[in-house]
Amino acid sequence: MHVRDLPLPDEVVSHYEARGIETLYPPQVAAVEAGVADGSRLVAALPTASGKTLVAELAMLTAGGPGLYIVPLRALAREKYETFAALPGVSVGISTGDYDSAAEDLGEHDVVVATSEKVDSAIRNGASWVSELASVVVDEVHLLGAEGRGPTLEVTLANLQRRAPGVQIVALSATVDNPEDIADWLDAELVRTRWRPVDLRTGVYADGTVEFDDGGTLAVDVRAGASGADGAHGADAVDAVDADGGGLPESADADTEATVALVADAVANGGQCLAFVRSRREAESLAERLALDGFGSAPGVADEIEGLDGTVTGRRLADCVRSGVAFHHAGLRSDHRAAVETGFRERRLAVICATPTLAAGVNVPARRVVIRDQKRYTGSEMAFLPVLEVHQMCGRAGRPGLDPYGEAVLVGDERTKPELVERYVRADPEAVESKLADRTALRTHVLSIVATGFADSFGGVLDVLGATFYAHQTPEGDLSGIVAEVVDELVDMGMITTDRSLAATDLGAQVSKQYVTPESGAHIVDGLRTAARMDRPTELTALEIVCGSPDMQDTYLGNRERAAIYQFARTRSAEFTTDMGDAADFERWLETVKTARILLEWCEGQTIESIVETYRIGPGDLESRIERAEWLLGAAEALADLLDVSFPALSAARAHL
Secondary structure: OHHHHOOHHHHHHHHHHHHHOOOOOHHHHHHHHOHHHHHHOOOEOOOOOHHHHHHHHHHHHHHOOOEEEOOOOEEEEHHOOOOOOOOOOOEEEEEOOOOOOOOOHHHHEEEEEEEEEHHHHHHHOOHHHHHOOOOEOOOOHHHHOOOOOOHHHHHHHHHHHOOOOEEEEEEOOOOOOHHHHHHEEEEEEHEEEEOOOOOEEEEEEEEEEEEOOOOEEEEEOOOOOOEEOOOOOOOOOOOOOOOOOOOOOOOOOHHHHHHHHHHHHHHOOOOOOEEEEOOOHHHHHHHHHHHHHHHHHHHHHHHHHHOOOHHHHHHHHHHHHOOOEEEOOOOOHHHHHHHHHHHHOOOOOOEEEEEEEOOOOEEEEEOEEEEOOOEEOOOOOEEEHHHHHHHHOOOOOOOOOOOOOOOEEEOOOOOOOOHHHHHHHHHOOOOOOOOOOOHHHHHHHHHHHHHHOOOOOOOHHHHOOOOOOOHHOOOOOOOOHHHHHHHHHHHHOOOEOOOOEEOOOOHHHHHHHHOHHHHHHHHHHHHHHHOOOOOOOOHHHHHHHOOOOOOOOOEEEEHHHHHHHHHHHHHHHHHHOOOOOOOHHHHHHHHOOOOHHHHHHHHHOOOOHHHHHHOOOOOOHHHHHHHHHOOOOOOHOOOOHHHOOOOOHHHHHHHHH
16 A cells, blocks of 8 residues: 555655655554544554554544644653654644643644643643544553553543544554453554564573574674674674683673673674663663773764763763763653664664663664663562563664664573573563552542542542443442542542532642642642741742652662751751651651752752762752652642642742742
8 A cells, every 4th residue: 555545635645755655564554444544443553663653643634633642751752743743734732741731722733742641631621622632642552551650541531532522542552462452442443463664583692692583593702792693684603602611701790791792793783772771870881881892983962962961970971972872761861861862863873771761662773672681679679570661672673774674682691591581582561451440540530530520429430430441441340449438538638528419629629730649739738737837938848848749759868868868857947847756757758858958959059960969869860850849839839829828938949940
């Protein structure tokens, strides 16, 4: 099937053809035959790089009305915005923040790109443009099974169908094991295929050799970083170790050196490589180890990174980039991460060493993916990564038009190899299961259902929840018991009344509108009431209130800095709403004080370089906490107005951020 056969305007067809897209991939043909360009609902379970974006564009361009593209990450939102904005004659809007706004200006666009949280908040704030939607595309729909984000996505989809009856829904995923369940829930056609434009083979490295699932092998000289291959893509093999068992020195990290050799081989043969490790520190360490060998040079990218700030993290990243290698993790500023992603897509960088978050949708394909670590620390133990997460990483291997093949390699040893093969190479990803029954999620969404007027009775709430993925997956499951308990909890919080019908109080309505959880709303209200009784609450008071809310991210408190934060808390104790002796969780409260102190110093004009060095946090950590503090201080201001609490320091702190 040719692009010219599709019901698209001539200028759009010319746009595709100018980019070399003249014929459709088989999965795209299947989507067209399933009615994606005729308004039909569709679940497309297609491997990475098999054409999901074109399927999404077909739906939105032919729907006869505005389209909405829902993404899980802000970085992915920006990437998709730029892709859609390049379409001729298409007006595109983007929104990923401003949770207390209906964002009515989004209704002026043909296509809107937004996170599920933004769409949920727009619905809560009565956005009129939602009811006008003709098509909704959900990217990475397998995240229905994610803690926190999953319940928001499924409730948002259920509410969208109420607000825009008959709306076309197209759900996309490269790694979902039970797409038929999602298709059945959405009353959608299912297109499922393993076809890829570039073949992918997956294998496990052990003792100098990679054995792939297609029967091929790759022998790696770990000492020299040289390799050979046999099988589908190989040449003569080279022994990895000496006949007498020599090779790596005893002090070497065998997994790291094997990773270095696998990366070097891919780059030497004209490819790019992604190397995944368990933590930020490991990503930086591996990048610096690889940079010692050098994989090209990207001075322009390095200069761009150095120009963003003078932090130690930024300088370390720039130093690596000068050798063609980068690291990527959440501790980097968003601008740092964007520079790395762009440099890699433009082939100015040969290697990225990353934590698994890079695999979550951002378009950075590579010839070879090396997964050095298959376990990470969960807070109590080292645990294996989910199969779905590993498959997402593997799916990044193979760049259409650039690579003759893609390879994904898990690094192990002779002892772990059989388990890695069974756990990840031969296994399907976990089935997507709803997390809506989580009590914290239910409190948030029950309040939203009542506050937005979707239901004014207990039965009405159950009816709304009956349209969720949870209800579809567990038809025999009865939410009535836990929903009744949640309603009682919201009544105790002063956010719902049950006098004649279910209704949100003024407090509950404002909490829902500000898009904070009921727990955070209650915490902020308690803090405001305490501050109202204080002689002189300050900006530190305001920051302590919002930093102690469940919606603020924790900041790690190291043993070496604990004494300094404790002393700061004692010195400034009169400015806190919580007395040191009354803290229910003293360590958690000290973390709150640390976060508040960091933000206070930012408000007072301290540089990012100084804060990052003093408190041993990443530039990205500071960036995210400033952003969250702005949002939560805005919510606190709205709640203070509602409670008639005069607290000028709230506005001052928000302005100084």
